[in-house]
Each structure stands twice: as structure tokens, then as C-alpha cells.
Amino acid sequence: MTGQLAAYSTSTGEAFQFWVLGTVAVIGALCTVFMRRAVHSALCLAGTMIVLAVFYLANGAYFLGVVQIVVYTGAIMMLFLFVVMLVGVTAADSLKETIKGQRWLALLCGLGFGVLLIGGIGNASLSEFNGIGEANAGGNVEGLAALLFTRYVFAFEITGALLITAAVGAMVLTHRERTERARTQRELAEQRVREGRQLPPLPAPGVYARHNAVDIAGLLPDGTPSELTVSKTLRERGQMRDVSQEAINDLRAMEQRSQERLERTAIDAPTFKRAEEASK
Amino acid sequence: MNPVNYLYLAALLFTIGATGVLIRRNAIVVFMCVELMLNACNLAFVAFSRMHGNLDGQIIAFFTMVVAAAEVVVGLAIIVSLFRSRHSASVDDASLMKL
Numbered sequence: 375m376t377g378q379l380a381a382y383s384t385s386t387g388e389a390f391q392f393w394v395l396g397t398v399a400v401i402g403a404l405c406t407v408f409m410r411r412a413v414h415s416a417l418c419l420a421g422t423m424i425v426l427a428v429f430y431l432a433n434g435a436y437f438l439g440v441v442q443i444v445v446y447t448g449a450i451m452m453l454f455l456f457v458v459m460l461v462g463v464t465a466a467d468s469l470k471e472t473i474k475g476q477r478w479l480a481l482l483c484g485l486g487f488g489v490l491l492i493g494g495i496g497n498a499s500l501s502e503f504n505g506i507g508e509a510n511a512g513g514n515v516e517g518l519a520a521l522l523f524t525r526y527v528f529a530f531e532i533t534g535a536l537l538i539t540a541a542v543g544a545m546v547l548t549h550r551e552r553t554e555r556a557r558t559q560r561e562l563a564e565q566r567v568r569e570g571r572q573l574p575p576l577p578a579p580g581v582y583a584r585h586n587a588v589d590i591a592g593l594l595p596d597g598t599p600s601e602l603t604v605s606k607t608l609r610e611r612g613q614m615r616d617v618s619q620e621a622i623n624d625l626r627a628m629e630q631r632s633q634e635r636l637e638r639t640a641i642d643a644p645t646f647k648r649a650e651e652a653s654k
Numbered sequence: 655m656n657p658v659n660y661l662y663l664a665a666l667l668f669t670i671g672a673t674g675v676l677i678r679r680n681a682i683v684v685f686m687c688v689e690l691m692l693n694a695c696n697l698a699f700v701a702f703s704r705m706h707g708n709l710d711g712q713i714i715a716f717f718t719m720v721v722a723a724a725e726v727v728v729g730l731a732i733i734v735s736l737f738r739s740r741h742s743a744s745v746d747d748a749s750l751m752k753l
Contacts, residue, residue: 389655407674412682435700435712457730461737484673491665504707517709533720540724547731
């Protein structure tokens with residue numbers, strides 16, 4: 375780091391980097407807030423965090439820049455993605471407002487807060503600018519370590535206690551003690567009979583001999599898709615594909631081809647049922 | 655470029671995060687917005703550290719990261735257990751104590 379140059383202003387290269395990556399960071403932050411699905415929000419936030427890591431490096435915080443990538447984008451965001459996987463089945467927000475006009479009030483509050491914050495920074499006398507070069511002279515990590523194990527050693531020790539408390543807390547919160555005996559297969563079967571809803575196993579997805587993907591509902595004899603055949607998770611996510619129309623269209627095309635081959639003239643539409651019977 | 659611009663960027667990111675906490679209803683996204691606010695604070699600390707020419711700001715940012723990691727672990731555990739009992743990650747549904 376050139377301490378003399380950094381004393382008053384940053385280099386042109388850094389200014390360029392700031393404006394380009396700063397735009398990316400703000401867009402990423404906005405996408406985090408306004409994306410409908412939680413997964414997209416998480417990915418946008420990860421992008422913003424990587425940009426911030428670059429800014430840390432540009433500001434001479436080499437250790438923090440690496441820690442930001444390893445801890446934040448590597449560990450914390452992956453934890454978020456795991457929880458989105460567990461929880462985010464119905465991750466899309468409902469658009470119904472519980473408090474009337476809350477969205478606009480929140481936007482107004484945010485805007486006012488931002489104006490206050492930026493106005494405050496604008497009015498502060500931030501003329502002092504020393505540059506990190508001198509402090510980083512003996513190496514950034516060495517300098518941090520020297521501070522961490524002398525002046526901040528007590529806070530550092532408490533951090534250890536905090537981390538172990540958090541680990542134990544997470545285990546206690548997510549662990550579920552089984553309070554009752556697991557039901558046996560016989561009991562489950564008896565319950566199914568008693569409820570009388572679905573006695574045999576659920577039907578398999580897919581349309582026989584054409585599709586076997588799990589996201590395609592099986593077709594009932596009358597050609598309508600059966601919701602029962604698709605897994606509950608996919609149903610809730612709305613990721614079910616419907617090929618019922620496709621099958622009917624295929625049938626119609628096949629019928630037409632056979633008619634062409636048999637050199638018949640066009641027959642009106644309702645006859646394709648008879649063609650289906652004839653093919654059996 | 656004046657290095658104060660880093661502070662403006664941090665303020666902007668913090669504001670976006672705060673607005674997101676107020677607007678969004680999905681608990682996970684609300685939590686991500688809190689993380690965004692913490693990150694904005696870290697950027698401000700690092701920029702201050704450079705302005706003042708000492709490493710104390712970076713130490714504080716380091717502690718913020720540690721606390722954020724601990725907070726994420728406990729917070730996500732709470733969200734998961736909330737989801738288990740209510741089958742929803744919406745913060746509106748956790749209104750058991752409302753009159």
C-alpha cells in the first residue's frame with residue numbers, strides 16, 4: 375500500500391473499482407430485498423458479500439477480506455441455502471398485507487432513514503485521513519493478532535463462550551425428542567383403513583410409456599391429470615407439469631396419420647374415441 | 655475519489671437492508687436483510703479503520719463477523735423449529751401472543 379498516495383485520496387483505479395463494484399453491490403442488495411423467491415435473494419446477497427470482500431481488500435483489510443469470503447459467502451450463505459431447502463417449500467411471499475399500507479409506510483421510513491444517515495455522514499467533519507499503510511507496515515494479520523491478543527483479549531475469550539453457546543443453542547432448538555413410540559406398519563395400515571381415504575399406495579407419477587418424470591402428473595382414464603400422483607413438495611411449489619393436452623394432441627396427430635395412410639377423407643373430431651377403441 | 659464514499663455506500667446498503675426487514679414477510683429473507691445490515695456496518699468499520707490509520711476498526715469488524723455467525727446459527731435454528739410447528743416461514747403467522 376502506498377501510504378503517501380493513500381493519505382489524501384484514492385487512486386483512479388480504486389475509484390473505478392468503487393463505482394463499478396459499488397453499483398453491483400447496491401443492485402445485489404436491492405435484488406435481495408425485492409426477489410420473490412428466497413433462493414434468489416440468497417444468491418444476490420452472496421454476490422453483494424463477495425463485492426464487499428473486494429472492498430475490504432481494497433481498504434487494506436486483507437485478513438477480513440479473506441474471512442468475509444470464507445465465513446460469510448462460504449459458511450453463512452450456505453447455511454441459509456440449506457435452511458431454504460428445508461423450509462422454503464412455500465417460500466414465495468404472500469402478497470396480502472396484514473397491516474394496511476405497511477409496504478408504503480416501510481418504504482417511506484426506509485427513505486427517511488437513508489436521508490438522515492447520508493445527511494449525517496455529509497455533515498460530519500471527516501477531514502482526517504491517514505491511510506492504513508503505516509498500521510499495516512508489519513503485515514495486516516500480524517497487526518490484527520497483536521491487537522487481538524493484547525488489548526482485545528478479554529473480548530476474544532468471551533467470543534469463544536458465545537460461539538459454544540450458539541452451537542449448543544442450535545442443537546437444543548433443532549433437536550426433537552421423540553415423545554411417543556414410533557407407529558408400526560400394522561398400526562399405520564389400520565389407521566389408513568379407519569380413515570378410508572386412500573387404502574392402496576399412492577399412484578405413481580408419469581404417463582405410461584411416454585413420461586416418467588416425477589413432476590408430471592399421471593393421467594386418469596378421462597385424460598385429466600391426477601394431483602395425487604405428484605409429490606406434495608412439488609405440488610406446493612407449483613412445479614407440476616401438465617401433459618394431458620399434449621397426449622390428446624399426440625393421439626389426434628396419430629389418428630390423422632393413420633387416416634392418411636388408409637387414404638380416408640377427413641372425419642370430424644368426435645370420432646377419435648372410436649379410433650381409440652379400435653386400436654385396442 | 656474521496657474514501658468517504660465507502661461510508662455512503664455502507665449507509666445505502668444499511669438502508670436497503672433496514673427497508674427489507676420492514677417490507678418482507680418471509681423470515682429467512684428478513685434474516686438475510688439483517689445480515690446485509692451487519693455487512694454494511696463492517697464496511698463502514700473497515701473504511702474508518704483506513705481513515706484513522708489504525709487497526710481497531712478491523713478488529714471490531716472481525717468481532718461483528720463472529721457475532722453474526724453465532725446469530726445466524728441460532729436464528730436459523732429458531733426459524734426451522736418455528737417452521738416445524740407452524741408449517742410456515744412467514745413472520746405474520748408467528749402471532750401466538752397476539753390478543
